[in-house]
Amino acid sequence: xxxxxxxxxxxxxxKYIEIRQQLTRFFTCWSCSEPEDLADETIDRxxxxxxxxxxxxxxxxxxxxxxxxxxxxxxxxxxxxxxxISSEIPDPPAPAKEEKEKDFACLEVCVASLSPTEAxxxxxxxxxxxxxxxxxxxxxxxxLGIGMNALRIQAWKIRNSLRGCLDKCIAGKLN
Amino acid sequence: MDFSFSNESALRKYLLGTLEPQGCDEIEEQLLSNEExxxxxxxxxxxxxxxxxxxxxxxxxxxxxxxxxxxxxSRQKKLKFARMLRTQFREETEVESVPARTPLSPHRTWLxxxxxxALAAMFVITASLGIYTTKLRGDLETETARNLKIQEDLxxxxxxxxxxxxxxxxxxxxxxTANENPQSSYFTLFPSSILPMSSGNxxxxxxxxxxxxxxxxxxxxxxxxxxxxxxxxxxxxxELWSRPSVKPTHDELLFPVQYNKWQKGYYSVxxxxxxxxxxxxxxxxxxxxxxxxHP
Numbered sequence: 001x002x003x004x005x006x007x008x009x010x011x012x013x014x015k016y017i018e019i020r021q022q023l024t025r026f027f028t029c030w031s032c033s034e035p036e037d038l039a040d041e042t043i044d045r046x047x048x049x050x051x052x053x054x055x056x057x058x059x060x061x062x063x064x065x066x067x068x069x070x071x072x073x074x075x076x077x078x079x080x081x082x083x084x085i086s087s088e089i090p091d092p093p094a095p096a097k098e099e100k101e102k103d104f105a106c107l108e109v110c111v112a113s114l115s116p117t118e119a120x121x122x123x124x125x126x127x128x129x130x131x132x133x134x135x136x137x138x139x140x141x142x143x144l145g146i147g148m149n150a151l152r153i154q155a156w157k158i159r160n161s162l163r164g165c166l167d168k169c170i171a172g173k174l175n
Numbered sequence: 176m177d178f179s180f181s182n183e184s185a186l187r188k189y190l191l192g193t194l195e196p197q198g199c200d201e202i203e204e205q206l207l208s209n210e211e212x213x214x215x216x217x218x219x220x221x222x223x224x225x226x227x228x229x230x231x232x233x234x235x236x237x238x239x240x241x242x243x244x245x246x247x248x249s250r251q252k253k254l255k256f257a258r259m260l261r262t263q264f265r266e267e268t269e270v271e272s273v274p275a276r277t278p279l280s281p282h283r284t285w286l287x288x289x290x291x292x293a294l295a296a297m298f299v300i301t302a303s304l305g306i307y308t309t310k311l312r313g314d315l316e317t318e319t320a321r322n323l324k325i326q327e328d329l330x331x332x333x334x335x336x337x338x339x340x341x342x343x344x345x346x347x348x349x350x351x352t353a354n355e356n357p358q359s360s361y362f363t364l365f366p367s368s369i370l371p372m373s374s375g376n377x378x379x380x381x382x383x384x385x386x387x388x389x390x391x392x393x394x395x396x397x398x399x400x401x402x403x404x405x406x407x408x409x410x411x412x413x414e415l416w417s418r419p420s421v422k423p424t425h426d427e428l429l430f431p432v433q434y435n436k437w438q439k440g441y442y443s444v445x446x447x448x449x450x451x452x453x454x455x456x457x458x459x460x461x462x463x464x465x466x467x468x469h470p
Contacts, residue, residue: 025213026206031192033246066207107259126264129229156218163256 004050005061015061019043022062023069030073038076042069106169110162122158125151186219191239220250224257361392361429364444364460379462383437391444393428398456400426403446407432410440420449439466 005019006012020039027035046068111119121140128136141151188194189202205212226232227240245251346365362381381389400423407416416434428446441463448455 022207022213025216026203028247028249029190029203029206029216031243031246031250033248035247035249062207066203103259104263107263111263122260123264126260129261129265130231133229152218152222156214156221159221159256159260160217162260163253166256 004047016043019062019065023065026066026069027073032073032076038069038072042072045072103166103170106166107162109169110165113165114158114161118158118161121151121154122162125155183219186216187223187236190216190219190223190244191236192243193235193239221253221257224250224253225261228254228257228261361390362462363392363394364462365394365396378441381437381442381462381464382467383439383464388435389432389437391428391430391432393444393446393460395423395426395428398446398458399448399450401455402449403428404449405430406445406447407434408443408445410438410442415442437464439464 004012005015020036020043023039023042024035027038032038042065046065049068050064111122114122121144124140125137137151138148141148144151146154185194185198186202189199194202206216223232223236223240223244227237230237232240245254346363362379364379402420402422405418405421405428406414409415415436416432418430421428421430432444441461444460444462446456446458446460448457
């Protein structure tokens with residue numbers, strides 16, 4: 001299959017990973033409960049089709065995959081109809097005390113690994129709720145001399161950095 | 176990175192599953208062609224979750240989050256992370272403002288109680304040490320004062336003892352002098368407190384030479400100057416002789432003892448006050464009688 005994505009094997013491998021990620025993102029955007037499984041299923045369907053059609057490598061193979069993904073999604077929806085709809089997403093089962101303590105200890109470690117400016121920003125960003133939150137964030141953006149959208153993007157970047165750090169820390173892979 | 180925040184509302188509806196199909200096609204087209212757009216979607220996802228955690232979504236959006244948006248595990252993981260962030264940083268604020276009333280998360284509770292426990296223990300130990308030290312210092316001061324007083328008392332006692340010893344020595348000399356010439360002198364007796372009888376050592380010795388009359392000289396010293404009833408008690412404690420009222424001359428009693436059946440042994444002279452006062456002193460004086468004419 002890789003051959004169909006790119007002539008170079010290494011490049012084809014990277015392309016494959018990229019396509020799988022995009023498909024997973026689509027299935028996530030469609031709120032499917034098993035996005036990765038559905039992405040794999042989509043790829044499994046595209047490969048025999050490509051072989052059958054003698055499809056040549058393309059600059060935008062994702063469009064082909066996307067078409068198949070839509071079908072997979074519809075089938076999946078039909079299969080699951082009516083999907084169980086709860087009035088409220090229950091909280092995930094409470095983690096063990098030790099696990100929770102480890103999570104928060106990791107979060108502290110990760111916050112401490114941020115630069116002082118980043119740590120200060122994320123701390124201020126999350127300290128308040130509701131209307132106070134909006135006012136405080138406007139004040140924070142003013143203090144930093146940036147617009148609200150720029151502040152949102154900075155907070156998003158710091159969040160992603162923290163998330164990555166937290167995953168590593170919890171998995172015990174943090175140096 | 177340059178995000179375009181145009182039509183953000185449509186994007187939120189798309190993510191919440193409430194956007195019309197034609198709007199969805201447009202967004203999906205952007206998702207296919209624009210990698211930055213995928214990042215914007217990620218950011219909006221975060222913000223929807225944050226609003227859900229804060230409880231600031233409309234009821235309709237909240238329901239959409241619960242029944243549609245949160246199905247993918249990656250979003251549930253984001254929800255957990257958002258709750259952690261909110262808990263962590265809200266606690267920091269609350270701990271700064273009202274630390275005593277803030278319910279802390281387990282790890283912070285543990286830290287809080289550990290630190291509080293250590294501080295309390297340190298406080299108790301310090302206070303106990305302080306009290307103990309103060310008490311020790313007080314005890315030491317009291318003990319020092321008592322020692323000083325005892326030393327002073329001891330010094331006074333030693334001085335008094337020295338005076339008494341000197342007095343006793345003087346009296347002993349007088350006794351010896353007097354008794355060396357019994358014919359011409361009085362036989363002097365002193366209170367038994369000065370000359371103890373128990374051992375017999377130091378007691379005046381009266382040499383009962385034939386034809387000798389015992390003439391006693393008793394300095395009154397510390398006892399009141401008044402007439403006294405005088406009794407002579409023999410070695411067996413029986414009264415051998417008495418005189419009802421011997422009046423003092425100046426501060427001593429001088430009288431002859433009309434008794435001449437002396438035998439070797441210990442005798443006592445008892446002075447009993449005759450003033451009618453029931454508390455009148457009864458003072459014993461002791462001496463020894465020897466058969467020899469020389470003591």
